[in-house]
Amino acid sequence: MPEGDTVWRAARDLDRALRDQELTRCDIRVPRYATVDFTGKTVRNVVARGKHLLIRVEDEWTIHSHLKMEGLWHVYPKGGRWRRPAFKARCVLETAAKSVVGFELGFLRVIAQQEEDDAVGYLGPDLLGPDWDSGEALRRLRADPERPIGLALLDQRNLAGIGNVYRCELCFLAGEHPLTPVGEIKNLPRMVELAHRLLETNKDRSTRVTTGNLLRDPLWVYGRTDRSCLRCGTRIIRSELGDNELEQRVLYHCPHCQPAKVTA
Missing domain, CATH: 1.10.8.50 (Helicase, Ruva Protein; domain 3)
Incomplete structure (x- = not known):
């Protein structure tokens, strides 16, 4: 069951795969954001905030996800075989070396980075975050x-x-x-x-x-x-x-x- 430690590990693994890397593919399989394409843009970093995960694309956009009960993110070598059915994928991001896939994400949206505080600012101190108090x-x-x-x-x-x-x-x-x-x-x-x-x-x-x-x-x-x-x-x-x-x-x-x- 995804909790703060699960999301922390997901953020760590995604950050290792995506930080400072240019996206060669961006496929967001949520109807509202299906036309969003960050191909050619660079991922700045990936961070966890409680049970929320924020993938920051350059200094403009954030892919904001929550695993809910069943969600998970996988990192594969470029072209590697997925361990989950493709129809369960909600977000696919690729670089020259890695494929990052979010499966069965309970919540996924794209927001402007300046809206992050509105999205997760209500949360209390993050037990695994630098702001733990x-x-x-x-x-x-x-x-x-x-x-x-x-x-x-x-x-x-x-x-x-x-x-x-x-x-x-x-x-x-x-x-x-x-x-x-x-x-x-x-x-x-x-x-x-x-x-x-x-x-x-x-x-x-x-x-x-x-x-x-x-x-x-x-x-x-x-x-x-x-x-x-x-x-x-x-x-x-x-x-x-x-x-x-x-x-x-x-x-x-x-x-x-x-x-x-x-x-x-």
């Missing part, structure tokens, strides 16, 4: 103390880069039930710092690990429905949580290690 992330989280931590962590306006996997794992590692209000989290600064450390640790590897065991049981709770908690043996519970019915996301937690708050 734990103090600002804490300020944003604490601005709504009644909001469940399981929703606040997914809100990219608070801190950018956390997806559903990290949401579940962070709540477990902090010993907090996902429905616990932000204002009642025992050690919110530690939780934020842990989020930063986990993404930093995982950004250079394709297998996401939170337990320290890369080969077996790499995650504490995510995807472990009805299996035993690795810490206490209690059955992991699967549920859903979202701001509304359309935004419900699968949630995993251990009812023993993450007890729900008891209200009078």
